[in-house]
Amino acid sequence: MKNNMDLPFAEPYKIKMVEPLRKSTKNERLKWIKNARYNLFNLKSEQVFIDLLTDSGTGAMSDKQWSALMLGDESYAGASSYEKLKNAVKEITGFEYFLPTHQGRAAENVLFSALIKEGDIIPGNTHFDTTKGHIEFRKALAVDCTIDEAFDTTVYHPFKGNIDLDKLGKVLKENQKGKIPFIIVTLTCNSAGGQPVSLNNLKNINELAKKYEVPVIYDSARLAENAFFIKSREEKYKEKSIREIIREMFLNADGMTMSCKKDAIVNMGGFIGLRNRELYRKATTYNIMFEGFITYGGLSGRDMEALAQGLYEGTEYDYLESRINQVHYLGKLLKDQGIPVQEPFGGHAIFVDAKRFLPHIPKEEFPAQTLATELYIDGGVRCVEISTLLTDRDPVTRKNRYPELDLVRLAIPRRVYTNNHIDYVAASLARVYKRRNTYRKGLKIVWEAPIMRHFTIELEPVQ
């Protein structure tokens, strides 16, 4: 990426507060992972040295965000912190109507309560797990219309989050209008590897949707990272600012949900943005029932202050450049050692292709989860399986769904780790890779919840 006068790249911030990390021994980790039933969500944070489980809510707030907390107006109704956040949302996304929620899935719960009924079909690009959960919980169906290139980790495509317009057109054509309450576009597409959607594709989706009079909703957790990729990969937008690109993205949507724990760099928060007053009013009732009064929606005044500030910081070019640079630094280190990774590298994480890493472990023994636990045992690095465990069983047949991609995600928290930490992660994963042929067996399920099982699942090694 570009830098002036050929000096090496450096972060546009410095560190003011530090938090100690605890190292552990391999024997300790072997005991801990067994006690955690081979589910990395069950580990205590002090049992983890470098935590790449998620980039959600794990970012480091800035001095401005911390000081904004002191300005929190905790009035039940009409707080000034609400106004500040409403203005930030309007300025960045363009949406007139706004409802705060405590996090992204809460925004989904509220909006989907107003929009989805049993038997509905919601097409989109690989729906995120909570999104799909909220669709299937309402006995509706999520249909994946992502382009085929997304499912081959070896081919290059600059926008692997794109929706295949033929696939989408077919779903729209074959179903009655009333059956499709909206199309959902995930920016960036988390489950397909943090892959972006092009502005051209967003425009085409909207055009097609308007033809069938179906609204378009963006699942916008990583709207800024998506805009960064548009700026760097879509010729037409290379001179536009990140904020201009974001505004143009949202011109092609009727509404949005956002998990602010990602690109708004806060530890908790979410919101819904809408253009239509009627829909806003309908959603308002559910927001009051599930989240809180409309001017706080599950957030304290101070949360809304930090969030408003975070929306601005998260959409600055210099910050985004350092963010994406660090993620790609890890990707390159892994690739240089021959480790199979999803390419091009995503925005918030590097995805290791477990199918190619552990080809001798059958999919019924969950190679991605096996790899994730081995990486933890080797170096105390925590990451997450993005594969069969996450995908849940088919709601009708109750059979395991084996996604085309069998991935392990190394998600990088924002502004948290240095590149020395990244070097450590790459070195540990390289050791696991060298030993890959010695891992002969995978894992089997001992207990699981009926929906969203991967958070609480219990496993044990296959004997």
Ligand SMILES: *Cc1c(COP(=O)(O)O)cnc(C)c1O
């Ligand atoms: C994180 C995320 C969500 C859910 O948000 P939470 O804040 O975790 O509830 C929804 N969609 C996408 C794409 C996400 O990344």
